[in-house]
Amino acid sequence: MIYIGDENYWNNKFYDRGSKVLEPDQMLVMNLEHLTKGRVLDLACGDGRNSLFLMENGFDVTGVDFSQEALMRLERFSDSKGYDVSTFQRDLTHKEALKNLGVFDCIIVNHYRLSEQIIKDIPNVLKSKGTLLISGFSKKHKTDDKIKDSDLIRFEDFRVIKDKLELIKEIETEDARGSFITYIFKCI
Numbered sequence: 172m173i174y175i176g177d178e179n180y181w182n183n184k185f186y187d188r189g190s191k192v193l194e195p196d197q198m199l200v201m202n203l204e205h206l207t208k209g210r211v212l213d214l215a216c217g218d219g220r221n222s223l224f225l226m227e228n229g230f231d232v233t234g235v236d237f238s239q240e241a242l243m244r245l246e247r248f249s250d251s252k253g254y255d256v257s258t259f260q261r262d263l264t265h266k267e268a269l270k271n272l273g274v275f276d277c278i279i280v281n282h283y284r285l286s287e288q289i290i291k292d293i294p295n296v297l298k299s300k301g302t303l304l305i306s307g308f309s310k311k312h313k314t315d316d317k318i319k320d321s322d323l324i325r326f327e328d329f330r331v332i333k334d335k336l337e338l339i340k341e342i343e344t345e346d347a348r349g350s351f352i353t354y355i356f357k358c359i
């Protein structure tokens with residue numbers, strides 16, 4: 172399953188980005204209170220706008236992405252601010268992508284749709300009472316050549332671990348970019 176583009180597409184996109192990091196996602200900023208302090212795994216972290224925000228707020232962050240270009244940018248931003256981020260280049264379409272990363276207090280996924288295999292693995296890497304915050308294009312988003320149906324996040328995606336996660340908040344938003352959904356789960 173490809174999310175918007177392949178590794179080349181994302182490497183080029185991050186290579187072409189300016190020298191500044193983008194602002195953190197508002198859904199993360201507004202829901203920070205739901206994240207237990209400790210270790211956070213930022214899946215499909217990109218160049219780290221959210222990872223950097225979390226480190227600024229005292230979290231210990233591990234970022235995973237398949238784009239080497241994105242991870243290099245995240246490490247550069249992190250070094251320049253005196254933070255210490257851990258990064259792993261992993262392809263999240265591989266079923267063992269979460270292997271040997273450790274166990275986390277929180278997992279965030281912002282603007283990426285996880286595969287069923289990875290969703291099934293989440294309870295193995297998230298502590299009991301840990302938070303999973305997922306945010307991205309919702310099923311109401313109008314698809315086109317760029318954002319395809321397979322990129323839309325649905326509540327049914329999480330049915331495979333419904334006995335292990337409890338939904339504590341669901342937020343639907345719309346803006347000029349489209350329709351978005353945020354789910355916040357607690358691991359039982």
Ligand SMILES: C[S@@+](CC[C@H](N)C(=O)[O-])C[C@H]1O[C@@H](n2cnc3c(N)ncnc32)[C@H](O)[C@@H]1O
Pocket residue numbers: 173174176181182196214215216217218219220221235236237238241261262263264280281282283
């Ligand atoms: C829209 S960006 C979101 C980046 C970041 N989470 C944010 O909110 O700024 C999508 C990210 O997913 C990553 N990605 C796409 N497919 C992936 C895959 N199969 N494995 C790992 N990362 C992937 C891209 O490299 C990119 O960084």
